[in-house]
Amino acid sequence: MTGQDGAQDTALAWARARAAGPLRTPPDAPVPDGMIRLAEPDGTAAWLVPRVPDTADTRVLAELGLAGPLLEMPNDTARLLAATLRCCWEDPHEPPWPGRPAAEAEVLTVFGDLTGPRDEAAHRRSAVAGLRRLDQAGWLLWDEAAGAVRLGPRVALWSGSDLAVLRQLWRSINFPECSPEIITPTRDVTGGAGQAPAPEPAPGPGPGEDR
Amino acid sequence: MTDGPGEAVQPGLDDLAGEAAVLRIYRQAFAVLAREAEKMILSPQLLDVDEAILGAFAESGSDGLTEEQVRNACRRYPEATVNRRFEVLRGYGAISKVFERPNERYYRAAFAPYIMLLFLRRIAERGGQSELHQLLSMEHESVSAESATQQDGRASLERLTQVFRLIANELSIMSLGADVEQLRENAQLLWGNEALISRAEDVHAVVLNRWPRLDRECQWLRAGLAAYKDAIDAAAARLIERAGTTRALGLLPAEEWRTFARTADIDRLGAVLETFVFDAPGPWFDPQAMTEAVESGGRPEAARMPPPRPAGDGDAPGDDDGPGDPKDAGDRVGDTVAELLAGSRSVDIADALRAAPDWPSARRILAHMTAAHHDPDLPYTLTWGEGLDADDTETPAWVTRGSFARDAGAS
Numbered sequence: 001m002t003g004q005d006g007a008q009d010t011a012l013a014w015a016r017a018r019a020a021g022p023l024r025t026p027p028d029a030p031v032p033d034g035m036i037r038l039a040e041p042d043g044t045a046a047w048l049v050p051r052v053p054d055t056a057d058t059r060v061l062a063e064l065g066l067a068g069p070l071l072e073m074p075n076d077t078a079r080l081l082a083a084t085l086r087c088c089w090e091d092p093h094e095p096p097w098p099g100r101p102a103a104e105a106e107v108l109t110v111f112g113d114l115t116g117p118r119d120e121a122a123h124r125r126s127a128v129a130g131l132r133r134l135d136q137a138g139w140l141l142w143d144e145a146a147g148a149v150r151l152g153p154r155v156a157l158w159s160g161s162d163l164a165v166l167r168q169l170w171r172s173i174n175f176p177e178c179s180p181e182i183i184t185p186t187r188d189v190t191g192g193a194g195q196a197p198a199p200e201p202a203p204g205p206g207p208g209e210d211r
Numbered sequence: 212m213t214d215g216p217g218e219a220v221q222p223g224l225d226d227l228a229g230e231a232a233v234l235r236i237y238r239q240a241f242a243v244l245a246r247e248a249e250k251m252i253l254s255p256q257l258l259d260v261d262e263a264i265l266g267a268f269a270e271s272g273s274d275g276l277t278e279e280q281v282r283n284a285c286r287r288y289p290e291a292t293v294n295r296r297f298e299v300l301r302g303y304g305a306i307s308k309v310f311e312r313p314n315e316r317y318y319r320a321a322f323a324p325y326i327m328l329l330f331l332r333r334i335a336e337r338g339g340q341s342e343l344h345q346l347l348s349m350e351h352e353s354v355s356a357e358s359a360t361q362q363d364g365r366a367s368l369e370r371l372t373q374v375f376r377l378i379a380n381e382l383s384i385m386s387l388g389a390d391v392e393q394l395r396e397n398a399q400l401l402w403g404n405e406a407l408i409s410r411a412e413d414v415h416a417v418v419l420n421r422w423p424r425l426d427r428e429c430q431w432l433r434a435g436l437a438a439y440k441d442a443i444d445a446a447a448a449r450l451i452e453r454a455g456t457t458r459a460l461g462l463l464p465a466e467e468w469r470t471f472a473r474t475a476d477i478d479r480l481g482a483v484l485e486t487f488v489f490d491a492p493g494p495w496f497d498p499q500a501m502t503e504a505v506e507s508g509g510r511p512e513a514a515r516m517p518p519p520r521p522a523g524d525g526d527a528p529g530d531d532d533g534p535g536d537p538k539d540a541g542d543r544v545g546d547t548v549a550e551l552l553a554g555s556r557s558v559d560i561a562d563a564l565r566a567a568p569d570w571p572s573a574r575r576i577l578a579h580m581t582a583a584h585h586d587p588d589l590p591y592t593l594t595w596g597e598g599l600d601a602d603d604t605e606t607p608a609w610v611t612r613g614s615f616a617r618d619a620g621a622s
Contacts, residue, residue: 021493058495071494078504081496114508137493154493165498169505 010034014050021138022153023048038153041098047153049138054159073129076115080130083110084140085166086173088151096155096163104131104147109176260288260296262328268306268320275309275317300324343374347410354417361425364418368428371411375435382442386449408436548583548591548615551576557616560593565605573607580615590618 010032017023017035027046031037038047061068071077087102087110108127115123131149135142138154158166267284268276276284278297285293300306305324308315330342350367353359385393411432419429472480552558563580567573584593596612 058497069494074494074500075504075507077494078496078501079508082501082505114505116508133494139493139496158498162498165502169498169502172502173505 013048017048017050021136022050036156038097038156049153049156051157072133073126076126077130077133079114080107080111080127081134081139082169082173083107083114084134084149084151085155086110086170086175088140088149089170092163092167092170096151096158096166097153099151099155101148101150104142104149106176107131107149110173113174113176258328260285260292261300262325263288264293264296264300264306265320265325265328268318269325275319277316278318281318343407344410346374347371347407347414351410351414351417354414354421359421361422364422364425365428367414368418368425368432371414372428372432372435375411375432375439379435379438379442382439382446386442386446408440411436544579544582544586545589547576547579548589551580551615552617557614560613560615561600561610563615564607564610567606570606584615592616592618 009030013023013032013035024045025048027039027043029046029048031048034051035048036051038049040046058068084102084107085096087107088099089096090100108123111127111130112118112123115126118126131140131142131144134140134152138152140149140152140155142149263285264281267281270284271280281297282290282293297306300320301318304321306318306320309317309319333342350371354364354367415429415432415436418425551563560577560580563576564573567576580591580593583589583591593615594613596614598612600610600612602608
C-alpha cells in the first residue's frame with residue numbers, strides 16, 4: 001500500500017480494530033501496516049489482528065501499574081480459555097491458530113475439570129458467561145447454535161515465550177479423550193463417573209441445550 | 212555569603228553547588244579578561260567581593276568613593292582580597308577615576324560589569340537558553356535590517372556557529388562520559404531545542420538569500436546545527452534508554468507536563484502520541500495468569516450461603532417501611548387512614564394531601580389510601596372524580612379531584 005489512500009486505509013483499519021477488536025475481512029483484502037493476517041482454514045475469510053510493539057502492549061499497563069480493560073470473573077474466564085486451548089490446540093508445537101473446532105460439551109467437560117465440583121447450574125452459567133466474554137474479545141469463536149467452539153484470532157498475539165508457558169499449561173490439563181461423559185477432578189480419565197451429570201453424549205456438533 | 216572576615220563558615224552542599232555553577236560560568240566568561248589582568252577567580256567568595264564593591268559604589272551617590280571608603284564598605288571581607296579585586300576591576304575598567312588626573316582619589320563604577328554579573332548568575336540558574344533565544348532574535352533582526360551589510364551577515368553567522376558548536380561539544384562530551392544524573396541536570400540544553408534550531412535556520416536562510424557569497428560560512432553554521440542535533444539525539448537516547456519502556460517522564464518536572472497538557476493545542480498534543488500505539492480494548496490473557504487460575508481451580512469453593520437468620524424471625528424483618536406480615540401491614544394502613552379520616556365519613560383527597568407538610572409525606576398518605584382501597588379486609592373506598600385542582604401556592608400544586616370514604620356498612 002502506498003500513498004495517501006494506503007495511509008488512510010491503514011488508519012481506518014486500525015480505528016475499526018480499536019473499536020471492534022480483530023477484523024473479519026474477505027480473503028483478498030489488503031493487510032494494513034502493523035496487522036497480521038490470519039486465514040480461516042476454509043479460505044472463506046481472513047482475520048486482521050492488530051499487533052502492537054512489545055513496548056506498547058498490555059504489559060506496559062502492568063509496568064505502569066494501570067488497570068487494563070475490566071474483566072468479570074477473571075479466573076473462571078481464564079480457566080475457560082485454558083480449557084478451550086486444551087481442546088482446540090491439537091499440536092502444541094504448531095501455532096495455536098487456527099486449531100480445530102471442538103464441541104461445546106467437550107470444552108465444558110475440561111472446564112468442569114478445571115473448576116472442580118460445582119453445582120450444575122452454576123457450572124453451566126459460568127461457562128456460558130465465559131464463552132460469551134471470550135467470544136466478544138476475539139479470544140475464541142463460539143458458534144452458539146451449532147454448539148461449537150474454536151480459538152479466536154487473538155490467540156495469534158501470544159509471543160514465543162507466552163506459548164512456552166501455554167504448552168506447559170496444555171500438558172498439565174487432562175483431556176477426556178474418548179469419554180467426554182466424565183467430569184471429575186481426578187486425573188484418571190477413565191475413572192469413576194462423578195458427581196456431575198452426563199453431558200452431551202458425543203463431541204459432535206450436537207445442540208447445546210440446557211439440561 | 213560569609214559574614215566576618217576570614218570566618219570559617221562551612222556552607223552546605225547546596226550552597227557550594229550553586230556557587231560552583233556561578234563560578235564555572237564566570238570563569239568561562241572572564242577567563243580571557245582575567246588572564247590578561249593576571250587575576251583568575253579562584254573562589255566563589257571573590258564574586259561576592261566584586262558584588263560588594265559594586266554595591267558600595269551604588270550606594271555612594273554621585274560623588275564616587277575613595278579607595279579607603281570602598282575598603283571600609285567591604286570590611287566584611289579580608290582586606291587583601293578586597294584590594295586585589297579592586298585592582299582587577301580597575302584593570303578592566305569596571306572602576307575608573309571620577310576625573311582622569313594624577314591625584315584623583317575618587318572612583319566611580321561602570322554599570323555594565325554589574326549587569327554582566329547579574330546576567331551570569333541568571334545564566335547559571337537557568338542554563339542561558341532564553342538568552343540564546345534573545346540572541347537569535349537579535350541576530351535575525353540585525354541581518355534582516357535594511358542597513359545590514361555582508362560584513363554584518365558574516366559576523367552573525369560566525370557568532371551563531373560558535374555558539375552551536377560550543378553547545379554541541381558540551382552535550383556530546385556529556386552524553387559520552389557523564390553520568391545520567393549530570394545529563395539530566397543539563398537537560399535544559401535538550402528541551403526546547405527545536406525552536407532554537409529553527410530560529411537559527413531562519414537566520415541562516417536570511418543570510419544566504421541576501422548574500423549568496425557567504426555560502427561557505429552558512430555551510431559552517433549548518434554543520435554546527437547538525438552537530439547540535441546529533442548531540443541532542445545522543446544525549447536524549449541515553450536518557451531514554453535509562454528511563455526504560457515505561458518512559459519515565461522524569462525528564463521534565465510533572466508540572467511542566469500538566470502545563471503542556473492544558474495549554475497545547477490539539478495538533479501538538481496529538482503529535483506527542485503519534486509514535487504511541489494502543490491495543491484494542493479487549494482483555495489480555497497472560498499465560499502466567501492463566502496457569503495460576505487453572506492451578507487455583509479445582510479446589511472446592513465454599514458455596515455461598517445466605518447468612519443465618521435468628522430462628523422465629525420468619526420472613527418479616529422488623530423494618531418500619533418493609534413489607535411486613537400482610538396482616539400487620541393491613542393493620543398499620545388501617546390505623547393510618549383511620550387517623551386521616553379522624554372520625555368523619557369521608558375526606559376530600561385534595562385536603563388530605565395538602566394537609567401534609569411536603570410532597571413525600573403527601574405521597575405516603577396517598578399510598579396508604581390506595582392500599583386501604585385495595586385491601587379487601589379494610590372498609591375504605593377511594594373514588595376519583597373528574598378534573599384537576601390546581602393551586603400553585605399549595606403542595607402538591609395539582610391534585611385530581613376525588614374522595615376517600617369509609618364504606619357505609621362499616622362501623
